[in-house]
Amino acid sequence: MAQAAIELKGINKSFGAVRANRDIDIEIPQGTIHGIIGENGAGKSTLMSILYGFYQADSGEIFVKGQKASIHTPNDAIAAGIGMVHQHFMLVENFTVLENIILGAEGASLLNKGIAKARSELQRLEKEYGLEVDPDAVIEELPVGLQQRVEILKALYRGAEILILDEPTGVLTPAEADHLFRILRMLKDQGKTIVLITHKLREIMAVTDNVSVMRQGTIVATRKTASTTVEELAELMVGRRVLLQVEKGKAKPGDFKLSVKNLTVKDGRGVTMVDDVSFDVRAGEIVGIAGVAGNGQSELIEAIAGTRRAESGSVTMKGKPIDVTGTADPAELRKRGLAHVPEDRHHVGLVLPFEENENAILGYHDDPKFLNGAFLNIDAIRSDAREKIEKYDIRPADCRLRTANFSGGNQQKIVLAREMENDPGVLIVGQPTRGVDVGAIEFIHKQLIAMRDRGKAVLLVSVELDEIRSLSDRILVMFDGRVVGERGPDATEGELGLLMAGVEAQEAAE
Amino acid sequence: MATPYAKLPAWADYGLIPLINLVVAFLVAGLVVLLVGESPIQAATLLIKGAFGSGAGIGYTLYYATSFIFTGLAVAVAFHCGLFNIGGEGQAYVGGLGVALVCLGFDTVFPWWINFPLAIIGSAAIGAFWAMIPAYLQAKRGSHIVITTIMFNFIAASLMVYLLVGPLKPLNSMAPQTRTFAVDAHLPKLDWLLEMFGATIRSTPLNLSFILALVMAVAVWALIWRTKLGYEIRTMGFSPKAARYAGIGEARIIVITMMISGALAGMMALNPVMGDQHRLQLDFVTGAGFVGIAVALMGRSHPAGIVPAAILFGMLYQGGAEISFMMPNISRDMIVIIQGLVILFAGALENMFRPAMQAAFASFSPRSMGMGTAKREGA
Ligand SMILES: Nc1ncnc2c1ncn2[C@@H]1O[C@H](COP(=O)(O)OP(=O)(O)OP(=O)(O)O)[C@@H](O)[C@H]1O
Numbered sequence: 001m002a003q004a005a006i007e008l009k010g011i012n013k014s015f016g017a018v019r020a021n022r023d024i025d026i027e028i029p030q031g032t033i034h035g036i037i038g039e040n041g042a043g044k045s046t047l048m049s050i051l052y053g054f055y056q057a058d059s060g061e062i063f064v065k066g067q068k069a070s071i072h073t074p075n076d077a078i079a080a081g082i083g084m085v086h087q088h089f090m091l092v093e094n095f096t097v098l099e100n101i102i103l104g105a106e107g108a109s110l111l112n113k114g115i116a117k118a119r120s121e122l123q124r125l126e127k128e129y130g131l132e133v134d135p136d137a138v139i140e141e142l143p144v145g146l147q148q149r150v151e152i153l154k155a156l157y158r159g160a161e162i163l164i165l166d167e168p169t170g171v172l173t174p175a176e177a178d179h180l181f182r183i184l185r186m187l188k189d190q191g192k193t194i195v196l197i198t199h200k201l202r203e204i205m206a207v208t209d210n211v212s213v214m215r216q217g218t219i220v221a222t223r224k225t226a227s228t229t230v231e232e233l234a235e236l237m238v239g240r241r242v243l244l245q246v247e248k249g250k251a252k253p254g255d256f257k258l259s260v261k262n263l264t265v266k267d268g269r270g271v272t273m274v275d276d277v278s279f280d281v282r283a284g285e286i287v288g289i290a291g292v293a294g295n296g297q298s299e300l301i302e303a304i305a306g307t308r309r310a311e312s313g314s315v316t317m318k319g320k321p322i323d324v325t326g327t328a329d330p331a332e333l334r335k336r337g338l339a340h341v342p343e344d345r346h347h348v349g350l351v352l353p354f355e356e357n358e359n360a361i362l363g364y365h366d367d368p369k370f371l372n373g374a375f376l377n378i379d380a381i382r383s384d385a386r387e388k389i390e391k392y393d394i395r396p397a398d399c400r401l402r403t404a405n406f407s408g409g410n411q412q413k414i415v416l417a418r419e420m421e422n423d424p425g426v427l428i429v430g431q432p433t434r435g436v437d438v439g440a441i442e443f444i445h446k447q448l449i450a451m452r453d454r455g456k457a458v459l460l461v462s463v464e465l466d467e468i469r470s471l472s473d474r475i476l477v478m479f480d481g482r483v484v485g486e487r488g489p490d491a492t493e494g495e496l497g498l499l500m501a502g503v504e505a506q507e508a509a510e
Numbered sequence: 511m512a513t514p515y516a517k518l519p520a521w522a523d524y525g526l527i528p529l530i531n532l533v534v535a536f537l538v539a540g541l542v543v544l545l546v547g548e549s550p551i552q553a554a555t556l557l558i559k560g561a562f563g564s565g566a567g568i569g570y571t572l573y574y575a576t577s578f579i580f581t582g583l584a585v586a587v588a589f590h591c592g593l594f595n596i597g598g599e600g601q602a603y604v605g606g607l608g609v610a611l612v613c614l615g616f617d618t619v620f621p622w623w624i625n626f627p628l629a630i631i632g633s634a635a636i637g638a639f640w641a642m643i644p645a646y647l648q649a650k651r652g653s654h655i656v657i658t659t660i661m662f663n664f665i666a667a668s669l670m671v672y673l674l675v676g677p678l679k680p681l682n683s684m685a686p687q688t689r690t691f692a693v694d695a696h697l698p699k700l701d702w703l704l705e706m707f708g709a710t711i712r713s714t715p716l717n718l719s720f721i722l723a724l725v726m727a728v729a730v731w732a733l734i735w736r737t738k739l740g741y742e743i744r745t746m747g748f749s750p751k752a753a754r755y756a757g758i759g760e761a762r763i764i765v766i767t768m769m770i771s772g773a774l775a776g777m778m779a780l781n782p783v784m785g786d787q788h789r790l791q792l793d794f795v796t797g798a799g800f801v802g803i804a805v806a807l808m809g810r811s812h813p814a815g816i817v818p819a820a821i822l823f824g825m826l827y828q829g830g831a832e833i834s835f836m837m838p839n840i841s842r843d844m845i846v847i848i849q850g851l852v853i854l855f856a857g858a859l860e861n862m863f864r865p866a867m868q869a870a871f872a873s874f875s876p877r878s879m880g881m882g883t884a885k886r887e888g889a
């Protein structure tokens with residue numbers, strides 16, 4: 001085998017009582033794409049953060065190209081040729097692409113000299129790797145896929161030979177993800193080494209050469225991708241067989257629970273995001289809204305849930321109107337039985353600096369059972385949080401841990417537990433399994449089906465077509481703010497894909 | 511997953527870093543003293559002695575600290591909601607009006623223990639009102655609260671000058687101040703408290719409002735971390751989007767929080783007006799509102815940090831007076847410079863030594879990083 005680009009020996013890392021990494025040994029051959037998978041909280045991000053100098057291992061050694069490296073800060077990692085693309089991009093939103101790329105590596109004290117040099121270097125990189133972006137575009141105006149490309153360019157600009165990507169496709173559209181994988185293969189052909197963390201086993205099968213499986217802080221297996229299967233990987237991750245496809249009976253739709261009529265929503269800049277949308281959700285059914293991210297799904301559910309003002313149209317829930325164009329109040333809607341799992345758990349669904357138990361009541365903090373008059377009933381809040389932790393298997397099982405210290409998937413479970421346990425009549429869920437491991441996906445999907453079977457109306461928004469197809473009883477496809485089609489659960493991927501791309505809508509317009 | 515630099519252990523975060531900042535501030539201040547040709551060691555000795563060396567010194571130190579606790583708490587409450595209340599100075603100033611009106615009206619009617627609660631209500635109500643206007647403008651009109659609260663400091667100053675040279679001035683007096691209150695509107699001194707610790711003193715301005723300040727510190731802790739309102743305030747402070755999602759009315763929380771903040775600042779007036787001077791004078795706040803910002807920053811917006819920070823600044827005020835008295839080369843202005851340095855290092859440059867500390871901790875004791883340090887605020 002070729003020389004290892006990275007070799008980790010005996011890495012250990014604990015956070016208090018949590019052993020996030022234990023005795024990790026791993027060798028990543030030069031010029032390969034190496035996948036790392038594992039349950040939420042298995043320690044993947046921690047391991048990569050150690051490699052990138054964000055955290056210090058308690059013990060263990062890192063070798064880069066055979067040389068022992070001591071990596072204490074991200075700068076040490078960059079010097080050793082390691083680059084990282086974060087899931088939450090670390091770009092300055094109102095800087096241009098070029099400015100972002102030279103940020104922290106400006107070179108000369110006179111900026112224009114450095115910029116000129118950077119520009120030609122950037123052009124060389126773009127050409128070499130087929131990573132076109134306009135160097136003068138402002139970051140916030142670029143779609144996420146391109147923003148991510150800037151992150152990659154930034155790492156390459158600093159001479160990265162080894163590129164770490166932590167859940168890079170979570171925010172990408174399927175097309176963008178495909179493009180990313182083409183880029184990764186190209187980088188590999190140029191001799192770069194790539195470490196890819198993802199929860200999507202399909203992606204592992206599609207691009208990696210080898211894959212390591214982590215469970216509870218250890219590496220339980222490393223396989224050649226060509227000689228393994230999705231089923232085997234899922235089982236290795238979770239330690240039991242996983243149902244990759246949920247089982248569900250036929251829906252028994254009842255009364256109309258949620259009716260949306262001619263809803264139009266504009267964003268802050270006055271651009272119409274939701275355009276005259278109408279549909280119903282009945283008790284006992286799951287209605288899925290499919291669509292490429294950014295086609296108005298987010299604004300639609302925000303308007304229904306009262307966190308964004310609608311321009312016009314009406315919504316009724318359980319026969320009573322929701323004043324979506326005026327005074328709709330999320331607190332009041334919650335009392336009327338509307339639960340809402342927002343798409344953005346980091347900024348909307350959770351307050352990251354809070355303790356877990358404080359987040360477990362967010363939005364329900366008015367509930368008398370959590371209060372003693374004006375005071376919080378701390379005991380009640382914590383015991384309720386512990387129950388949910390138990391029931392949803394949130395790890396670590398510590399209701400006083402800061403929410404920011406939970407892994408992404410576990411954060412998602414905190415939100416889901418809160419919203420589902422309140423026994424709502426109508427449940428609106430946005431991207432319920434974003435960043436969530438296969439075992440947890442199975443669990444969440446079962447819970448959603450169970451909600452449906454208990455006669456709740458569920459409105460599901462997801463950019464994962466698989467998810468939409470396996471959960472929904474009816475599928476609405478949104479494109480450019482409009483509902484461009486409705487299909488049954490047996491619609492094929494290709495058919496939905498075309499609708500999502502607006503093919504039919506364009507034809508109709510011609 | 512965002513993986514920021516690991517956090518420092520709590521003792522380093524809340525103890526070591528403020529201490530380092532303070533030491534650096536004093537070192538730089540020492541240099542300044544050296545520059546004007548005096549001995550820094552001697553100045554430091556004078557400072558400490560002046561502040562804590564005698565019963566009277568301690569009394570004065572705590573008297574100043576009392577004011578700073580009120581204004582520090584005021585700033586901290588607003589901070590928790592993500593608001594920067596720079597208007598403590600003005601809110602305290604008009605708070606004095608509330609105290610004075612009660613005292614002038616009832617000093618010959620009620621005993622002090624009835625006048626005291628009335629004055630608390632009076633000062634808090636007017637302080638709250640003074641903060642409510644900028645809050646309302648922020649909540650409904652988007653006028654930035656930093657700007658409006660600063661402007662309200664000037665308006666407060668003008669208003670008080672008008673009142674003190676006009677309606678509130680006794681007819682045949684030349685001084686811009688109210689008449690002296692009768693004894694039933696004087697707060698009891700706390701000389702006995704100092705004497706309990708063996709100090710012998712003639713008289714210090716330390717008065718009952720010091721106890722009230724400590725009670726308020728506990729009340730603010732309970733408010734922020736133990737009540738529903740506090741929960742809503744913190745949610746808004748950390749993430750307005752999450753607050754909206756949770757159905758917490760932004761305008762309502764901003765106005766309520768600022769009114770609480772203004773009420774606390776207003777209560778500061780009790781200390782000088784009812785506790786010491788027994789009349790309402792021009793400029794009695796003397797910068798306490800601004801010192802409150804530094805106190806809140808240094809105390810990390812937590813009452814347990816604010817009380818010691820307030821005492822530190824009380825020490826600077828009192829010990830500083832001592833230095834300028836004993837060392838002719840060091841004028842009152844020098845003292846202001848030293849206080850400024852402490853504010854600079856402990857407040858504004860609060861984060862200067864943090865990255866270095868984190869790196870040091872990371873390389874020396876990796877095990878001490880992480881969950882053990884997960885901030886458990888308010889617990
Ligand atoms: N700063 C921290 N303080 C305390 N605990 C932490 C911290 N960072 C991570 N942990 C804990 O370490 C464990 C591993 O977390 P890590 O983020 O590495 O998981 P992960 O495998 O990336 O999970 P996910 O797939 O959900 O992103 C988790 O139990 C997590 O709660």
Ligand SMILES: [Mg+2]
Nearest residue numbers: 044045408511
């Ligand atoms: Mg992770």
